[in-house]
């Protein structure tokens with residue numbers, strides 16, 4: 001165990017233990033995850049790599065609390081997750097988890113500022129606080145000039161920056177990013193990864209990012225490799 | 238506020254589709270409001286017409302309404318003058334009109350025909366009936382002790398070949414069963430619009446009728462109230478004070494009014510029901526498409542912490558917004574039609590048994606408009622709830638992979 005891993009163990013904000021998940025395929029079962037454990041510390045960015053179908057998305061969905069495992073336990077910010085009902089999980093996601101999607105998934109009728117404000121609205125934050133936090137993160141992500149634009153009027157890189165702002169505006173414990181750069185050119189992808197890492201470091205959020213992109217994983221604190229539903233680790237500094 | 242704005246933005250997302258739903262809703266609302274306005278106007282006109290005709294509360298002696306007299310005024314009301322004076326002094330009463338219905342033969346010397354007579358107090362009755370009694374020639378008969386004056390129906394005048402100023406003879410059976418006659422002068426010719434009545438109607442001073450029938454009773458006393466709404470209260474008061482009398486309200490006597498009201502209530506009730514179904518369908522369709530299109534967005538919002546109930550609420554607000562906009566437009570349309578008809582001067586064809594039409598007008602009723610708005614908004618919200626609740630509870634990973 002190297003220093004980084006030990007740090008992660010000590011201050012783990014996300015702790016996934018022995019997660020199993022299988023899907024029904026016709027008459028058979030497909031084992032998507034065969035007992036995977038993962039921890040990530042606040043401010044740490046963990047890359048999840050592996051061939052297509054190795055279980056990256058499945059693991060991210062479990063980590064992000066939008067899917068339930070068949071076995072194993074989960075803990076976020078010290079709170080055990082399993083046993084919560086749908087409403088409880090939703091509240092936990094609302095307070096603790098940010099999402100960044102491959103397809104950006106912004107709300108098309110909301111302008112940039114409204115998209116970023118949405119998570120704070122869900123949390124019932126007062127208007128003044130919302131305004132201030134949105135302005136702050138738009139400034140930080142270089143979107144201040146685009147606050148009133150609709151997502152349609154933005155480039156892919158700009159849209160993903162909005163998504164990053166939306167995920168991090170509430171300073172979550174965990175950010176889930178499933179192939180966030182797959183729809184972007186390599187130069188833009190690089191900028192997005194850098195922004196995501198800097199911002200999550202600043203705000204103390206653990207990031208788990210699934211990617212095929214070697215250059216992207218090179219910028220992460222740790223790289224985990226999945227194959228056929230199992231972690232074959234391959235930690236790297 | 239933010240949520241309402243969000244809902245409205247979503248409404249405007251597919252303008253054509255939302256507009257279609259709004260227009261359908263507006264048409265439905267307008268149809269119901271116009272139909273309802275027409276029904277209300279008809280009820281009000283008939284109420285006024287009937288109340289003017291019969292009086293609001295009508296008193297008679299026991300069995301006075303039974304129409305089974307062997308001789309005239311067998312069940313007549315005695316001491317009517319004192320009773321009339323008593324009720325005329327009551328605060329809510331505008332006037333008291335004594336009446337005798339009688340019949341017999343009317344003759345011009347050459348030929349005679351059956352008449353249906355109405356003995357009235359000329360000083361009050363013609364004033365009370367107002368525009369309903371149209372004088373096509375001459376004027377209202379007065380109270381004369383010498384030769385009684387009459388007003389007769391225009392068709393009867395034609396039949397008798399008489400003009401104003403001519404003299405006629407009335408023959409009738411007295412209360413004692415004998416035949417009696419009186420010469421009268423035609424003072425006016427009237428038209429009620431009901432041919433059956435205009436062919437037989439003779440109106441004259443009630444005292445002349447009493448002399449003809451050899452009685453000092455009257456058939457009935459009609460109380461005209463200042464406020465139609467007080468009808469039931471007054472009827473109850475009379476019943477309590479004079480248990481020996483038979484009491485009817487204009488509503489009891491208005492068979493036509495009751496029939497029309499029952500019919501219209503049914504017609505416009507069914508119309509309303511059809512509109513409810515149409516609006517519900519339009520709403521479910523529009524919102525159902527919106528929900529399917531936005532499945533991935535629903536998944537996204539759910540992932541970042543939106544509760545299913547909040548997703549549904551957004552759609553309910555959206556539906557309510559479309560419904561409210563549509564209903565408001567429908568109100569404008571119906572209100573516009575109401576005002577336009579005031580100026581258009583369109584006449585409805587005469588109802589069955591009548592020879593004159595009546596103006597096509599709509600009544601404006603704030604409760605009706607408000608109720609329609611509430612129903613439409615509730616309907617739209619319910620439709621939205623119905624079509625969105627499944628998508629809102631769909632597994633998030635499934636919703637997110639929806640294309």
Ligand SMILES: Nc1ncnc2c1ncn2[C@@H]1O[C@H](COP(=O)(O)OP(=O)(O)OP(=O)(O)O)[C@@H](O)[C@H]1O
Pocket residue numbers: 023024025030031032050051052053054055056057058059
């Ligand atoms: N809803 C599902 N129903 C059935 N099988 C599924 C489902 N989701 C995933 N799987 C299967 O589970 C395994 C892991 O899938 P997963 O999507 O996690 O892989 P991945 O590593 O994200 O792949 P990719 O790099 O292509 O995104 C695959 O074999 C896949 O076919």
Ligand SMILES: [Mg+2]
Pocket residue numbers: 056057058178210
């Ligand atoms: Mg995947």
